[in-house]
Amino acid sequence: MGDRGVRGAIVIAIALVLTVLSAMKFAPPGPEELDVYPSSSISRVAKLSEYNTALEGTAGDTLVLIYEGAEPGGAMLVVGGAHPDEPAGTVAALILAENVVLTQGKLIVIPYANASGFTHNLPQEGHPSDYTLQTPSGDRTIKYGSRLTNPVHQWPDPTVYVERVSHQKLAGTEARNLNRAYPGVEKGSLTERVAYAITQLIIDEGIDVSIDLHESSPEYPVNNAIVAHERAFDVAAISTLDLEMEGVQINIEPSPPTLRGLSHREWGDNTDTLALLLESPNPAQGRLRGVTDAELVVGGVDPMYIRASERGRLYVPYTDEGTPLAMRAGRHLASVQAIAAAYSMMAPHRAIDICGLPSYCDVLENGAGAYLNPNQ
Amino acid sequence: MPRPSCGRVMLVLAQLITFICMIGTFLLLAAALKLPAALATAGAATVGLAVSGNIGSLYHLIEGAFGYFDVILIIAMAMVFMAALEAAGILEEISYRITRRLGDKPLLLSLASMLLVMLPGMLTGSSTAAAMTTGRFVLPVLVGAGIAPARAGAFVALGSIIGMIAPPVNVPVMIIGSGIDMPYVGFDLPLLFLALPAAVAVSIWAAAGAKKDRPGKKPGAGSAPFVPASDVERISGIKVFIPILALVVMMFAVRLSNGSIPDPGIPFMFAVGALLAMVCGRRIKLWDTVVRGIGMAMPVMGVLVGAGMFVQVMTLTGVRGLLVTSALDIPRAWIFVAAAVALPVFGAISAYASSSVMGVPILLALLGNNEIVTAAALSMLASIGDLLPPIAIVPSLISQSSGEGTDYRSALLRQATVPILLLVLWAFAVLKWAPAIGKLL
Ligand SMILES: [Zn+2]
Numbered sequence: 001m002g003d004r005g006v007r008g009a010i011v012i013a014i015a016l017v018l019t020v021l022s023a024m025k026f027a028p029p030g031p032e033e034l035d036v037y038p039s040s041s042i043s044r045v046a047k048l049s050e051y052n053t054a055l056e057g058t059a060g061d062t063l064v065l066i067y068e069g070a071e072p073g074g075a076m077l078v079v080g081g082a083h084p085d086e087p088a089g090t091v092a093a094l095i096l097a098e099n100v101v102l103t104q105g106k107l108i109v110i111p112y113a114n115a116s117g118f119t120h121n122l123p124q125e126g127h128p129s130d131y132t133l134q135t136p137s138g139d140r141t142i143k144y145g146s147r148l149t150n151p152v153h154q155w156p157d158p159t160v161y162v163e164r165v166s167h168q169k170l171a172g173t174e175a176r177n178l179n180r181a182y183p184g185v186e187k188g189s190l191t192e193r194v195a196y197a198i199t200q201l202i203i204d205e206g207i208d209v210s211i212d213l214h215e216s217s218p219e220y221p222v223n224n225a226i227v228a229h230e231r232a233f234d235v236a237a238i239s240t241l242d243l244e245m246e247g248v249q250i251n252i253e254p255s256p257p258t259l260r261g262l263s264h265r266e267w268g269d270n271t272d273t274l275a276l277l278l279e280s281p282n283p284a285q286g287r288l289r290g291v292t293d294a295e296l297v298v299g300g301v302d303p304m305y306i307r308a309s310e311r312g313r314l315y316v317p318y319t320d321e322g323t324p325l326a327m328r329a330g331r332h333l334a335s336v337q338a339i340a341a342a343y344s345m346m347a348p349h350r351a352i353d354i355c356g357l358p359s360y361c362d363v364l365e366n367g368a369g370a371y372l373n374p375n376q
Numbered sequence: 377m378p379r380p381s382c383g384r385v386m387l388v389l390a391q392l393i394t395f396i397c398m399i400g401t402f403l404l405l406a407a408a409l410k411l412p413a414a415l416a417t418a419g420a421a422t423v424g425l426a427v428s429g430n431i432g433s434l435y436h437l438i439e440g441a442f443g444y445f446d447v448i449l450i451i452a453m454a455m456v457f458m459a460a461l462e463a464a465g466i467l468e469e470i471s472y473r474i475t476r477r478l479g480d481k482p483l484l485l486s487l488a489s490m491l492l493v494m495l496p497g498m499l500t501g502s503s504t505a506a507a508m509t510t511g512r513f514v515l516p517v518l519v520g521a522g523i524a525p526a527r528a529g530a531f532v533a534l535g536s537i538i539g540m541i542a543p544p545v546n547v548p549v550m551i552i553g554s555g556i557d558m559p560y561v562g563f564d565l566p567l568l569f570l571a572l573p574a575a576v577a578v579s580i581w582a583a584a585g586a587k588k589d590r591p592g593k594k595p596g597a598g599s600a601p602f603v604p605a606s607d608v609e610r611i612s613g614i615k616v617f618i619p620i621l622a623l624v625v626m627m628f629a630v631r632l633s634n635g636s637i638p639d640p641g642i643p644f645m646f647a648v649g650a651l652l653a654m655v656c657g658r659r660i661k662l663w664d665t666v667v668r669g670i671g672m673a674m675p676v677m678g679v680l681v682g683a684g685m686f687v688q689v690m691t692l693t694g695v696r697g698l699l700v701t702s703a704l705d706i707p708r709a710w711i712f713v714a715a716a717v718a719l720p721v722f723g724a725i726s727a728y729a730s731s732s733v734m735g736v737p738i739l740l741a742l743l744g745n746n747e748i749v750t751a752a753a754l755s756m757l758a759s760i761g762d763l764l765p766p767i768a769i770v771p772s773l774i775s776q777s778s779g780e781g782t783d784y785r786s787a788l789l790r791q792a793t794v795p796i797l798l799l800v801l802w803a804f805a806v807l808k809w810a811p812a813i814g815k816l817l
Contacts, residue, residue, distance in 0.1 A: 026435070026438070123440055123688065124687045124688045124691055125688075125691055126436060157446065157641075158641070159500050160631075160639070170550055171550035174554055219740050221556075221740070221743065256557075258559055259559055288697050288700050290387060290391065291428075291693060292694065293692075304694070304698065307701055311704070
């Protein structure tokens with residue numbers, strides 16, 4: 001080995017040490033970091049792999065919380081965290097899971113639908129890996145993830161992702177997007193397995209109404225909205241009346257039949273459920289945002305968005321108050337309740353009676369943390 | 377705790393200062409200290425992190441460095457493939473055969489070459505795939521036909537970009553589409569409308585150069601036409617075409633199968649091509665070839681790692697938001713102009729990043745302007761960024777693999793300047809009159 005060989009060996013050794021050190025920082029955390037403390041109404045804590053055994057032992061397996069009321073009725077599914085960089089969905093699902101009192105029917109909550117997506121951040125987005133909310137009895141730190149499955153768990157991406165239903169072509173990275181993978185494939189990629197398990201859950205549990213909680217950037221046209229499958233249009237319309245009385249302005253958007261792989265389309269087409277998706281405005285995932293940190297995720301105030309709003313570039317009202325996480329999670333919670341009420345009115349024999357939740361105004365005033373348990 | 381809104385001006389000022397520090401560091405390291413662009417971008421990212429008070433979060437540099445990981449793998453294996461073809465004598469042999477057939481018919485040669493160069497780009501949506509496969513084959517052929525090496529290199533670079541834009545696969549459009557939930561449907565005609573005139577025009581431009589450049593041409597080493605020393609060195613038969621054919625067949629099969637054949641990925645296809653090159657040409661040493669290929673890829677891979685860090689810090693500190701908001705902070709009529717400037721300029725870091733970061737907000741600002749034609753035109757503007765310095769990824773790859781050094785890259789870029797400007801103007805025109813063009817198609 002000559003001089004060059006020695007130098008090369010030293011460089012490689014240094015690179016190895018640096019790689020090991022950074023790998024320790026980036027190693028995916030275990031499932032215990034995705035915590036939830038269900039309310040006393042819980043009847044069973046299940047795993048998503050019960051609905052697709054191909055998920056067993058994988059990073060895609062996640063908690064499924066099942067609540068049953070004393071009185072029989074209908075069944076509702078609420079999915080949070082399909083996109084782990086859309087925190088209002090996760091936080092609303094957690095508040096629901098940790099406070100709900102169910103008197104009639106069945107409620108199933110999946111707060112971390114794409115568990116793998118919570119284990120990393122998307123490169124170049126500069127997102128924080130978590131954010132902290134103050135609860136009455138301590139801090140609650142919640143993971144902020146990526147909208148895509150962790151490539152450590154599913155890799156490589158195809159050059160072009162061909163969605164399975166009508167062979168629509170999407171960018172290759174979308175192969176790791178849970179909300180482009182429905183109805184899913186039993187023994188497909190990790191993302192497809194998760195999607196399959198959720199579709200199967202809807203069928204096995206006889207879910208009447210399914211709600212997928214999301215967020216979108218304030219410059220995105222579909223926002224502050226319920227996206228409804230055509231069979232779910234009526235229930236969406238009735239629920240908006242309730243919401244408006246509570247001071248929650250919300251638009252109804254039809255689920256476009258040409259856009260495949262999304263929950264509001266494929267759940268509705270492949271099962272008997274009424275499929276709905278909720279959007280709220282999250283500046284931390286927008287492309288106009290300024291400084292990106294946990295404060296932006298929770299506070300929702302961004303000077304760039306205020307400027308864009310003044311120039312008429314946004315599709316949602318955006319003032320100096322911004323769109324705080326409490327407001328966004330509060331909207332989702334209020335919508336879930338309104339949709340349950342609307343469905344119970346339309347199908348009284350399949351009613352779902354959800355109680356114990358804070359009102360929209362409560363969450364707005366006291367913050368989302370006020371209705372969560374601290375980390376244990 | 378919400379940020380006090382009275383500090384808005386201060387925040388924008390902070391971002392401006394961060395940006396100036398990052399650009400300043402880059403220029404200092406790259407121009408004054410003559411460090412490689414990879415180290416200069418990484419250094420600029422580190423300074424940006426420090427100036428914005430985030431130096432404790434060094435992990436952002438590592439996270440950002442993975443932004444172009446898949447592209448880096450493609451480039452690494454593409455270069456190993458090229459090194460194998462070169463060492464096995466396959467590159468020379470094919471060039472020699474094409475030159476003998478079409479060497480005296482420049483227009484026919486350049487039109488056929490354009491189609492060849494575009495094909496891998498059309499199938500994979502990757503300009504690297506185009507430049508490093510058929511692009512590298514036609515380069516010496518064009519030089520042999522009397523086109524100056526710099527112009528021939530510019531032709532290959534432009535053809536790779538046009539192939540990346542042309543249907544059926546245009547990744548920048550898919551990226552823009554995923555940002556506004558627009559399915560990749562109905563893009564074939566608008567993309568063809570954009571790519572076809574550009575392809576023909578660039579071919580004519582190259583062929584016209586052949587006559588003019590013929591006297592006094594001085595071909596360089598890597599792009600020189602091959603003249604076999606003796607027939608003993610020649611590779612006979614059709615087996616010389618097997619590696620490149622195998623590559624194109626794999627790309628076609630994955631595309632036509634519509635998902636039923638699992639996509640092994642472009643890096644894998646290049647690796648198979650490199651292995652085939654070993655049995656289809658002269659004997660080569662595996663290890664030496666891999667080392668040589670990775671060595672050629674190293675500067676470009678390094679720049680992509682540095683650029684990944686740079687973009688991550690820009691996003692984290694709000695500089696990215698400041699740039700995007702500023703580009704949109706103008707009357708709607710001027711957004712077309714902003715698009716024609718901002719997309720290629722940001723695309724100089726990465727065409728894909730530009731599509732996502734600039735393309736999506738610009739398309740949202742132009743809703744109602746026939747979104748399909750608009751997205752197609754925006755994808756062209758972003759893709760042109762792959763030609764532009766400081767990174768100029770496609771010209772860099774061509775000059776690295778031809779072994780002619782940085783002077784060749786500058787000469788290539790000088791040759792390409794006017795065509796690039798015309799391509800930008802063409803995309804701008806399509807963008808501006810998208811509604812009318814949409815009706816026409
Ligand atoms: Zn989402």
